Amino acid sequence: MMAFITRHKTELQKVLAGLLGLGGIFLLWSILSASYHPLIFPSPRETWQALGDLWEEGSLVPSIAITLHRTLYGYGLALLIGFSLAAFSRIGAFWQALLKPVLAVVQIIPPVVWTILAVIWFGISGGGAPVFLIFIVTLPLAFSQAAAGLEGIDRRLVEMSQVYRCRKSRVLRDIYLPALVPHLAATLGVGFSFAWKAAIFAEFMGSTSGVGFLLSTANSNLDTERVFAWVVVLAVLMLICEYGLLIPLRRRAARWCS
Amino acid sequence: MINPMLEFVQVFREFETERGRLAAVEGISLSAAAGEIVALVGPSGCGKTTLLNLAAGILRPTRGRVVLTPNARLAYAFQEPRLLPWKTVEENISFVQEGLLPAGEAAAARRRILEETGLAEFRRAYPRELSGGMKQRLELARALAVRPRLLLLDEPFRSLDGATRQELHALLQSEHGREGFSALLVTHDPEEAVLLADRVVVLSPRPARILKEVVLATPRKRRLLNRALVSSSLERIEGLLSSAG
Ligand SMILES: Nc1ncnc2c1ncn2[C@@H]1O[C@H](COP(=O)(O)OP(=O)(O)OP(=O)(O)O)[C@@H](O)[C@H]1O
Ligand SMILES: [Mg+2]
Numbered sequence: 001m002m003a004f005i006t007r008h009k010t011e012l013q014k015v016l017a018g019l020l021g022l023g024g025i026f027l028l029w030s031i032l033s034a035s036y037h038p039l040i041f042p043s044p045r046e047t048w049q050a051l052g053d054l055w056e057e058g059s060l061v062p063s064i065a066i067t068l069h070r071t072l073y074g075y076g077l078a079l080l081i082g083f084s085l086a087a088f089s090r091i092g093a094f095w096q097a098l099l100k101p102v103l104a105v106v107q108i109i110p111p112v113v114w115t116i117l118a119v120i121w122f123g124i125s126g127g128g129a130p131v132f133l134i135f136i137v138t139l140p141l142a143f144s145q146a147a148a149g150l151e152g153i154d155r156r157l158v159e160m161s162q163v164y165r166c167r168k169s170r171v172l173r174d175i176y177l178p179a180l181v182p183h184l185a186a187t188l189g190v191g192f193s194f195a196w197k198a199a200i201f202a203e204f205m206g207s208t209s210g211v212g213f214l215l216s217t218a219n220s221n222l223d224t225e226r227v228f229a230w231v232v233v234l235a236v237l238m239l240i241c242e243y244g245l246l247i248p249l250r251r252r253a254a255r256w257c258s
Numbered sequence: 259m260i261n262p263m264l265e266f267v268q269v270f271r272e273f274e275t276e277r278g279r280l281a282a283v284e285g286i287s288l289s290a291a292a293g294e295i296v297a298l299v300g301p302s303g304c305g306k307t308t309l310l311n312l313a314a315g316i317l318r319p320t321r322g323r324v325v326l327t328p329n330a331r332l333a334y335a336f337q338e339p340r341l342l343p344w345k346t347v348e349e350n351i352s353f354v355q356e357g358l359l360p361a362g363e364a365a366a367a368r369r370r371i372l373e374e375t376g377l378a379e380f381r382r383a384y385p386r387e388l389s390g391g392m393k394q395r396l397e398l399a400r401a402l403a404v405r406p407r408l409l410l411l412d413e414p415f416r417s418l419d420g421a422t423r424q425e426l427h428a429l430l431q432s433e434h435g436r437e438g439f440s441a442l443l444v445t446h447d448p449e450e451a452v453l454l455a456d457r458v459v460v461l462s463p464r465p466a467r468i469l470k471e472v473v474l475a476t477p478r479k480r481r482l483l484n485r486a487l488v489s490s491s492l493e494r495i496e497g498l499l500s501s502a503g
Contacts, residue, residue, distance in 0.1 A: 154340075156340050166357065175342065
C-alpha cells in the first residue's frame with residue numbers, strides 16, 4: 001500500500017486536488033442555495049430529487065442518445081466535408097484562395113442566425129435543424145483542423161514513396177495516417193465538445209426532442225430544479241467523456257506515433 | 259550509346275524564389291548506359307541534388323527532357339535520409355520493397371543487405387535510435403534492397419569514418435558486380451569518384467554546366483587495388499574543380 005502510494009504520489013495528488021475543486025463547487029452551491037429561493041437557486045437535495053424524477057420518467061437516457069446521435073451525425077459530416085475541402089485546397093493555390101473566404105463567411109455569420117435559418121429550412125419537428133447547425137458551426141473548425149493536420153505531413157516522405165512507386169493505399173496508411181493521428185486525437189476532442197454544445201443549443205432553440213428541448217421545457221415551466229439536474233448530468237457526461245475517452249485516446253495516439 | 263538507362267537532353271531547371279528566378283541547372287546533356295556508374299562532382303550548391311531529383315522525376319525540367327528506360331526500377335538514396343520515424347529499420351526497407359519484389363525475394367535481399375551494411379543487429383531499432391552515420395547507411399541499404407536498375411546516390415558516404423567508408427565502397431562494388439545496375443553517384447570527393455565510377459562528370463559552380471567528362475578506362479577492380487593508376491585522372495579533376503571554384 002505504501003509502495004503504491006509513493007509510486008503514484010503525483011497522480012494521487014492530482015486526483016485529490018481535482019476532488020477538492022469539485023467539493024468547493026458543491027460547497028458554494030449549498031451556501032448560495034441556502035440564501036436564495038429554490039426557483040432561483042435550488043439546493044443540491046432538490047436537484048437530486050429532480051434528477052430522480054427525470055430518471056423515473058424515462059426521458060433521460062433516450063434524450064441523451066438522441067442528442068449524441070445528432071452530434072455524431074453533424075460533426076461526422078463536418079469532418080468528412082472539412083477533410084475533403086482541406087485536401088482539395090492542397091491541390092493548388094487557386095483552390096485555396098477560392099475556399100478560404102467561403103469558409104470565413106460561414107464562420108463570421110453568428111450561430112443564432114444559422115439557427116434561425118435552420119429552423120426555417122428544416123422545421124422543428126425532425127432532427128434536421130440541429131444536425132444542420134452542428135454541421136455548419138463545426139465545419140470551419142473541422143476544415144482548419146484537417147488543413148493543419150495535412151500541413152504536418154512530410155512532403156519529403158511522400159516524394160520518397162513516389163520514387164519507389166509505393167501503392168497509394170500503403171502511402172495513406174503508413175505516411176499520411178501516422179502523421180495525422182496524433183494531431184487528430186488532440187483536436188477531435190475539442191471539436192466534439194464544441195459540436196455537443198452546439199447540438200444542445202440547437203435543440204433548445206428549435207427542436208421537439210433531445211436534451212436541449214427538455215432543457216427549454218423545464219425553463220418555460222420555471223422548473224429550475226430540473227434545469228439544475230440537467231446541468232449536473234451534462235457536467236458528469238463531459239467529465240466521463242474527457243477522462244474516460246479523450247485523455248486515454250490522446251495518450252495512446254502519442255505512444256503509437258512516437 | 260545504343261540503349262541508355264537514363265538520358266538528359268539539354269536540361270534546364272530554374273527555381274522561383276523571393277529574389278527572382280534562380281538557375282540551378284543549365285543545358286545539361288548526359289547519359290548513363292546500362293550497368294554504368296557515372297559520378298557527378300562539383301562545388302557545393304552547384305545543382306547536384308537538383309540533377310538527381312530531375313532523374314527521379316521529383317522535379318520536372320524547365321526546359322529539355324529527361325528520359326528513363328520505361329519500367330526501369332528506380333532507387334534513390336537521398337542526401338538527408340528520408341526514413342519513416344514510426345517504422346523499424348527492417349520495416350523501413352520492406353515498406354519500399356512491397357509491390358516491387360515478390361515476398362521471398364524481398365526477404366532474401368533484405369537479409370543480405372542488412373548483414374552487409376552492419377545493420378542486422380539493429381533491424382528492430384527505430385530511426386531515432388540510430389546515429390547519423392547509421393541512418394545514412396540505412397538510406398543506402400533501402401536503395402540497394404529493391405534491386406534497382408537505376409540507382410541514384412546523393413553523397414552516400416559523406417561523414418563516415420575512413421574504415422566504414424571503405425567497407426561501403428566495397429559493398430557498392432560487390433552489389434554492382436552482382437546486380438549490374440546503372441548509377442548516378444553524387445560526391446564532393448574526387449578520389450571517391452575516380453575509384454568507383456566508369457565516368458566522372460565535372461560540374462561548374464551554379465548553375466550546373468558540364469565542364470568535362472573524364473572516362474576511367476582501367477577496370478574498377480584494379481583501380482581499387484592500385485590507386486596510383488587513377489592519379490592522373492584525379493589530378494585533372496582536382497585541377498578543374500579548383501580553377502572553376
Ligand atoms: N526547391 C528549391 N527552391 C528554390 N531553390 C532551390 C530549390 N532546390 C534547390 N534550390 C537551389 O538550387 C541550387 C542548387 O541546389 P542543389 O541542392 O541542387 O545543390 P547541391 O549541388 O546538391 O548542393 P550540396 O553540395 O550542398 O548538396 C542552390 O542554390 C539551391 O538553393
Ligand atoms: Mg546536394
